Amino acid sequence: MQSRARPLLILHPDGGVRTRIRAAAPDRFHAEDASDWAELRSRVASAPPAAVVVVDPGFAAGALEVRIAAELEDLLRSFPSATIVAALDATPDAHDRLRVLGDWGIAEIVQLDDDRTGPAIRRRLLSARAQSMRRLLSDHEALQLTGRGRAILEASVETVLQGGLPRDLAESLGFSPSTLLRWCERSQLPNPRRLILWLRVIFAAALLDDPGHTVESVGVACGYSGDQALRRAIRAVLPFTPTELRDRGAFETASRAFFAEVASLADLDADRR
């Protein structure tokens, strides 16, 4: 799997806002503007799982009561694993609008009236990345992890998003590779290499579930050379092809298999601290 630049797709009518968002994290993102919802949709379809999309929820929304474009709801339904951030003024009277956006699955909100500086916007964008996936992994009932185990899993998600290797994971946690291996053992997680492999497959599985993606586009989006490379990666941990995995509910199947492997490592009598 190759490391790829993380796209930041922006759909906002205000040039000043676009500039602010672009300037917020030039080192972390490769920003691209979309001119309308249709263009944004086609770009999201080929974007890697690490991509972040920033939209004005009222873009071309007309005179709707809550001033949220129907195209945004459609985008969220078609690509539920995509990380979509809304950028709008959060004035006191915006309560219903903010709440509806959250309920629809918006990952984060950039409050244009408050988040005016680069560090503030950067933090909003970084906190939104792969949020849904991270939550799913860290809160699954079958996953009885200690606080330490959760920290490793969170950092692993981030490492995989950046196309990193186990040594990068160790570095992000401030450990040596051997300390990371020991922590994984004590937290009853697979070894770092296996953990990274699993998360890559789970990320690909999440994209496979999006109705807007083809198998090939998932392979390319995840940094593989194509659908054959994706097939080989999935086969390393699961007895399915990408199509079979999609038919069974890709994310659910892959994450269940991952949880089963983690559960098989559990030692109930161990002092897990």
Added chain:
Amino acid sequence: VPDHSARPRTRKNRRQWRIPPPPLRDGDAPGPEGLLVLHDLSGPLGTVAWKSLRSCLLWSLATDEDRPSLFDSGALRRRRAELREVLGTGGHPLAGPLEAMARVLGPADRVDPEELAAAASEVADWASAAGLPRTALEFRQAAALFLPDDPELALSVLRTARDHGSHSRAEAWFHRTVGLARRVRAWDTYVEAYVDHATMMGERGALPAARRSWMKAYRRANRQGFAPARARALQELFVLETYAGRRREADRFAREAALAMAPSNPALPLLGHDVAMAWLARGRFSAALRLLESLERRVSRGLRAAVIGARAWAAGGLGEDAGFEDARAELERLPPGPELTDAWAGVARGALLLGRRSDARNALLRSGELSRAGSRDPESHGRFGGAPSLEALEAELAAGAAGTAARGGKGDESAARAATDRLVDLLDRGPLPDDRPSPS
């Protein structure tokens, strides 16, 4: 991202404990940070509370280098205007704390994390009192992030998350609390964290995990001389070992718990009841009866019916018809209520042991009626009670009799005797409950 796993700073703290950063969201809390506040609080008040929370989280999670340039120069003025517009000048209870939290938007050198933590805790207290647990949890977390080395604030997040049923978050904050408390040697907080965790795991049925935490709480309380915490841990370990069928260990924990208990400890009647019920289940009827007779003088109205029912069971086990009749008649005189459900099940057990099947059936009928008539008050019965069918009771008693000699070994008779003697002595010496008249 700031390093919340900061290393120890004093010479005393030489061990290199790393504390994982706390998870701030749950699977059931999708969407932007603090979204649950918008669910709890509607209208402009919800929006300004949400914005205040998010500004604080932004500041807490920013690096030291980023903090001075996090907000623009007009941010504080705009927030104050919004607060005035929404909360007015009529002394809204959130006006003070939200105004204090707004200072995070001002000059970085004037931000006082202790003041901000106090303000966030105040909002959390208000939300708890207003029945808004999700808002309380969010602000409690914000307070704990302002002072990330403070184990007491971490403990308060653990408790709020646990009370909200957010177990995964509670467990993560438990680990953080233990790490922070160990780092600064705040052993009272350390013990409380283990007690809270053990209670939570016990309530969820994760008994091995509960036992581990009770054991940790006991050992540290023992080392630091925290008598009430030590007594409580021993009592809970006795209950867990009884559930697990490890009789020898249970008997020893019963003795240790009784020795650790002071006559004035409010948990004494509950320990006496737990021990008496365990003795009954194991056929130690004589010891149980001694305990129950002493206990009856000490228990409040809620537990009294259960004690009388257990007395009927013990009398039945000893073959004492008169004692059984006496207890049953006493139960008849109590006003009916759901707290009598387990008491009548106890009478049924006593009747079966006396071979009075028809009396047992009648007692069970009453138990069932009372159970259906109202919800059961959790404080009105002990942890070994129940209202099963007649056949189930017979099977239980037969299994209990067979198991006395077989399952789990014979137990430690001398420890059990010592526990009984000590508890009877404590109960006879202790104060009467508030709702019972003094004999004099």
